[in-house]
Amino acid sequence: MKKIAILGATGSIGKNGLKVIDQFKDKFEIIALSANKNYKLLIEQIKKYKPKYVSIGTEEGYKAIKKEFSNIEIFIGESGLKKIGQIDEMDILLTAVSGSIGIESTIEAIKNGKRIALANKETLVAAGDIITKMDREILPVDSEHSAIFQSLKSGKNKEVENIILTASGGPFRGYTLNELKNISVEQALKHPNWKMGSKITIDSATLVNKGLEVIEAHYLFNVDYDKIKVLVHPESIVHSMVEFKDSSVIAQMGMPDMKLPIQYAFTYPDRMSNVELPKLNLGKIGKLTFEEPNLELFKGLKLAYEAGKNGNGYPIVFNMANEELVKLFLDRKIKFLEIYDYIEEVLNQFNSEKIETVEQIKHIEKITKEKLRRMINEK
Numbered sequence: 001m002k003k004i005a006i007l008g009a010t011g012s013i014g015k016n017g018l019k020v021i022d023q024f025k026d027k028f029e030i031i032a033l034s035a036n037k038n039y040k041l042l043i044e045q046i047k048k049y050k051p052k053y054v055s056i057g058t059e060e061g062y063k064a065i066k067k068e069f070s071n072i073e074i075f076i077g078e079s080g081l082k083k084i085g086q087i088d089e090m091d092i093l094l095t096a097v098s099g100s101i102g103i104e105s106t107i108e109a110i111k112n113g114k115r116i117a118l119a120n121k122e123t124l125v126a127a128g129d130i131i132t133k134m135d136r137e138i139l140p141v142d143s144e145h146s147a148i149f150q151s152l153k154s155g156k157n158k159e160v161e162n163i164i165l166t167a168s169g170g171p172f173r174g175y176t177l178n179e180l181k182n183i184s185v186e187q188a189l190k191h192p193n194w195k196m197g198s199k200i201t202i203d204s205a206t207l208v209n210k211g212l213e214v215i216e217a218h219y220l221f222n223v224d225y226d227k228i229k230v231l232v233h234p235e236s237i238v239h240s241m242v243e244f245k246d247s248s249v250i251a252q253m254g255m256p257d258m259k260l261p262i263q264y265a266f267t268y269p270d271r272m273s274n275v276e277l278p279k280l281n282l283g284k285i286g287k288l289t290f291e292e293p294n295l296e297l298f299k300g301l302k303l304a305y306e307a308g309k310n311g312n313g314y315p316i317v318f319n320m321a322n323e324e325l326v327k328l329f330l331d332r333k334i335k336f337l338e339i340y341d342y343i344e345e346v347l348n349q350f351n352s353e354k355i356e357t358v359e360q361i362k363h364i365e366k367i368t369k370e371k372l373r374r375m376i377n378e379k
Contacts, residue, residue, distance in 0.1 A: 005032035005084050008096035010041045012196050013119045017094050020263045023274050032084045039064050055080030081105040095120040098199045099323050103127045110136045117141050117265035121216045126316045128219035129355040139265035144213055146261035147239035147252035154250040163223050164241040166233040170205040183336040202326045211304020215315050225309050232291045255280050299340040312352040313364045320365040321346045324372050346371050
């Protein structure tokens with residue numbers, strides 16, 4: 001029986017991870033759970049799954065959990081996530097937290113030889129230079145990277161011509177610049193195909209999410225940026241593709257359901273039947289469409305390529321700037337298109353440095369936040 005820890009158990013990916021475990025109670029059990037603010041749902045999860053370890057992001061949540069459970073070890077904050085990464089009994093760590101907060105926990109789990117089921121793309125975007133130097137087993141949970149991982153089984157790495165990431169295009173596919181100028185938070189949170197947390201939903205609307213996935217793919221699969229392409233595919237059936245040197249293109253398809261890549265990361269190298277997973281009926285779907293992304297309009301993807309190619313600390317700046325700006329947009333303090341403007345401005349002000357430690361990452365994130373605050377306050 002494999003023991004699984006979930007960082008971000010109350011979020012969309014975390015809850016889907018628990019649904020997968022519900023289908024395989026004879027193969028998996030929960031050893032640890034974490035949440036940020038939603039301690040009430042976490043308490044319900046603790047009652048059901050009986051983990052030995054729990055981490056919560058707030059003092060209020062810590063006190064509430066401590067009061068109700070005396071037989072489990074309870075951690076708090078970012079240091080609590082790090083402690084979960086150090087659990088010896090754990091076999092698999094599902095990192096489903098939003099943002100760069102999960103980096104240290106992931107690195108600790110890698111050091112301890114644990115499998116990482118990676119749903120937190122910011123971890124590799126910010127710490128890719130560190131993690132790729134470590135002996136590691138990382139199974140991607142993003143549907144796109146899981147699709148690439150599966151498609152790569154059809155050939156050797158040296159035979160890869162291009163990796164093709166698909167994107168739904170988000171809710172604003174086909175919009176004009178004028179139409180994007182006054183986009184509301186409510187409009188941006190209406191993703192056409194996926195049910196996700198608010199941060200990743202906004203990232204999908206800006207196509208910044210696809211940009212983060214491009215950088216993640218570079219580190220995950222050791223592929224040059226010039227060989228990582230993006231195609232808009234509004235049906236979200238083809239989750240991504242690999243083009244090989246002989247012109248063969250291998251794709252992984254399936255209905256849009258995050259339980260599929262989560263389950264594969266848990267069960268790999270085996271595939272198991274799951275009655276909860278919807279079957280794909282291409283005859284019923286009828287057609288699949290593809291188009292090139294508009295990089296001039298949805299500049300988040302273009303800026304991600306530039307940050308990735310510049311390397312060193314640039315992906316960290318790109319990621320942290322976006323993280324902060326999405327919060328400001330959700331709080332209605334900036335407009336939708338200003339997300340791009342401020343990312344570009346803060347990247348232009350950054351002086352690169354080689355990334356070798358987590359402390360460097362934290363320092364770059366700190367100065368990025370400070371620069372953004374000054375920019376916005378001065379406007």
